[in-house]
Amino acid sequence: MFRKVIIFFLLCQENNVLCIIPLCSYVTNGVHYLQPFISGDDQHIPLYTGCKPVNSEFNITDTNCDLAVSNKIYLPDSLKSAGENQLQSILKHYKSMNITLIELWPTLGAFGFYTWVYARIFHDETHWIWLNSSSIEFSSTVDSPLNESEYPAPYLPQLLIKSNANDHFEIFTDILSLPSLYMKNVFGDCLWTSANYTNSLNRPQLTKIYSGWLPLEKMNEIDQDLNHNICVVLPQPFRVNGKPYSLFINIKQNNSFQWPSNISWYTIPSPSSNDILKTKPVSDVWYNDLQWPKTFADEWKSNMYRLTGMQPLQYENKTEIYLTRKSSIQTDNQLMNLIDYLIEQYNKLNIQTEKQIFYWRNITQANLIVYIPARGSYRCDEPVVFIDHIDTAFEEDTFDDTGKRRSTPGADDNVSGLIALLQSAAILNKTQENACRDIWLVHVTGEEYPAASLGISHFLQQLFIKKQPIYTAVIVDMIGHRVNRSDPIVQVNAGDTTKSLLVAELAVNYVYPRIKNHLILQNLRPVLRRWSDPFAYLYNTDGVRFVEYGFNCLLFNEHINYHENFEREGYHDTFDTVNLIDFEYGQTVSQYAIATVAMLSHAECRSESCWKEANLVLIAGLSLFLSILYAM
Ligand SMILES: [Zn+2]
Numbered sequence: 052m053f054r055k056v057i058i059f060f061l062l063c064q065e066n067n068v069l070c071i072i073p074l075c076s077y078v079t080n081g082v083h084y085l086q087p088f089i090s091g092d093d094q095h096i097p098l099y100t101g102c103k104p105v106n107s108e109f110n111i112t113d114t115n116c117d118l119a120v121s122n123k124i125y126l127p128d129s130l131k132s133a134g135e136n137q138l139q140s141i142l143k144h145y146k147s148m149n150i151t152l153i154e155l156w157p158t159l160g161a162f163g164f165y166t167w168v169y170a171r172i173f174h175d176e177t178h179w180i181w182l183n184s185s186s187i188e189f190s191s192t193v194d195s196p197l198n199e200s201e202y203p204a205p206y207l208p209q210l211l212i213k214s215n216a217n218d219h220f221e222i223f224t225d226i227l228s229l230p231s232l233y234m235k236n237v238f239g240d241c242l243w244t245s246a247n248y249t250n251s252l253n254r255p256q257l258t259k260i261y262s263g264w265l266p267l268e269k270m271n272e273i274d275q276d277l278n279h280n281i282c283v284v285l286p287q288p289f290r291v292n293g294k295p296y297s298l299f300i301n302i303k304q305n306n307s308f309q310w311p312s313n314i315s316w317y318t319i320p321s322p323s324s325n326d327i328l329k330t331k332p333v334s335d336v337w338y339n340d341l342q343w344p345k346t347f348a349d350e351w352k353s354n355m356y357r358l359t360g361m362q363p364l365q366y367e368n369k370t371e372i373y374l375t376r377k378s379s380i381q382t383d384n385q386l387m388n389l390i391d392y393l394i395e396q397y398n399k400l401n402i403q404t405e406k407q408i409f410y411w412r413n414i415t416q417a418n419l420i421v422y423i424p425a426r427g428s429y430r431c432d433e434p435v436v437f438i439d440h441i442d443t444a445f446e447e448d449t450f451d452d453t454g455k456r457r458s459t460p461g462a463d464d465n466v467s468g469l470i471a472l473l474q475s476a477a478i479l480n481k482t483q484e485n486a487c488r489d490i491w492l493v494h495v496t497g498e499e500y501p502a503a504s505l506g507i508s509h510f511l512q513q514l515f516i517k518k519q520p521i522y523t524a525v526i527v528d529m530i531g532h533r534v535n536r537s538d539p540i541v542q543v544n545a546g547d548t549t550k551s552l553l554v555a556e557l558a559v560n561y562v563y564p565r566i567k568n569h570l571i572l573q574n575l576r577p578v579l580r581r582w583s584d585p586f587a588y589l590y591n592t593d594g595v596r597f598v599e600y601g602f603n604c605l606l607f608n609e610h611i612n613y614h615e616n617f618e619r620e621g622y623h624d625t626f627d628t629v630n631l632i633d634f635e636y637g638q639t640v641s642q643y644a645i646a647t648v649a650m651l652s653h654a655e656c657r658s659e660s661c662w663k664e665a666n667l668v669l670i671a672g673l674s675l676f677l678s679i680l681y682a683m
Pocket of ligand 1: 440464465498528529
């Protein structure tokens, strides 16, 4: 069968019914993360396998990135069992038909699990049929699988016809006109075909498929175009070493199938004890330099009142504002005022800041980067990046009752994280005395819908453009609320790399025991949540972007995830106020995250990308001496 496919490819000509052009060849947006469209969910991001953006942009190789063996496909192990289970349901449905090929590719599902996109099947060895999502039943499909008999939901094509008013609305309508706070139009996920394509079910397909997965800038052009009649909604094909790719599975007469032999299934290895030892700071200096100001708790509390708009922000020029509009999509949002206030606070500490300005929907947006340089004798290139988000969600209850989009005070989500960063500056400024890695505090905008990871996408794009790798990101998002106030759990969620696991491991088993007795609450219990853990929460934060691009990252958050405390009051509604905050818990998780950042800026100071500062001085001195000598 494989041979036959190769022959098909060789025979491939225009209008040849036996011609197989893989759907990945209709991808136009090669390196999507460098393109100007940057809002999170405008388009399903492709799953990067092999060499991920981090590998290709920073020239970093690792175990699953091997440019020398270009046809090897590395896929997470969980995709194998999910695929086999899903394929069985599909084949059962089509068992009376003569199916010889299925075109499919992997993707990341909405709840943080890898799953498959099943695009089309090759029938009677003559023509393609889109898989019909309405008639296939998948067994044990759930959003967030808890055990080995459950699988994440697959994606199948949905056909939307432009001439149908409802379908047109779904494809092209502006986010602010949609009936849900979490919907987006599907334009970015459209693969375009002409109208007669739908009639081709069970008949040879002779019409053209046009390009798909277009950037949003093309929306008006496609809306006007008479040939682009049908949008086939599918998450776009995955990338192998950066190149768009789709897979073909051969179906044998007895309906059995085999995976292509060039797939290599992997699980992310846990760090070895030797790796952990090599990463750990060589001394306790990070810990000895770590001091909690006596005012830490009081300041945390007053910051909470000010930054949720209960009390005014007071500027140095004596003006005052109350924060009430904190969504990035509000044209009159106050996020710039908030950033200006933060800059004043950092200026008091003589700490350098940079407003990272960009535009979205003609609204000026900004992230704020705060630089706390290392001052130890060793220095490394990659900074530790400490991240919160400063925007807040729209209130679901207000929207349901009135249809109005009003941003929440966001006490927990995410003023709690914002305060952790703000108060970390003075503390980390001290611990940086002997550190080898710079710390960047990054206040990002637009994490919440409908911006959906807008700010972080811009920040990461700039890292790629400037060729600036980072060591790891530490994210804080929702760290101030407990449903049950005796619940000791703090979630330490790791990204999908061995280094992320290692860093999480150090946070739980090294940092926490070391600092425990000096924290405001001393009875908390950090739990490590791997990326594939159904109780992890990273998928629902900016952390997902780090995972998709291949960065190392770690998220601290309260005890919330898909299966626990998810439906609680005070999440994205009018109740996310100061009244709901568990102050001591929020203060303690802040301390924990700050201590972890302090430790990480002392980690692996002798690795390849590091150098000894004294040597540089010596070299500089020597060359000065030589040049003086030469001048004489
Ligand atoms: Zn949040």
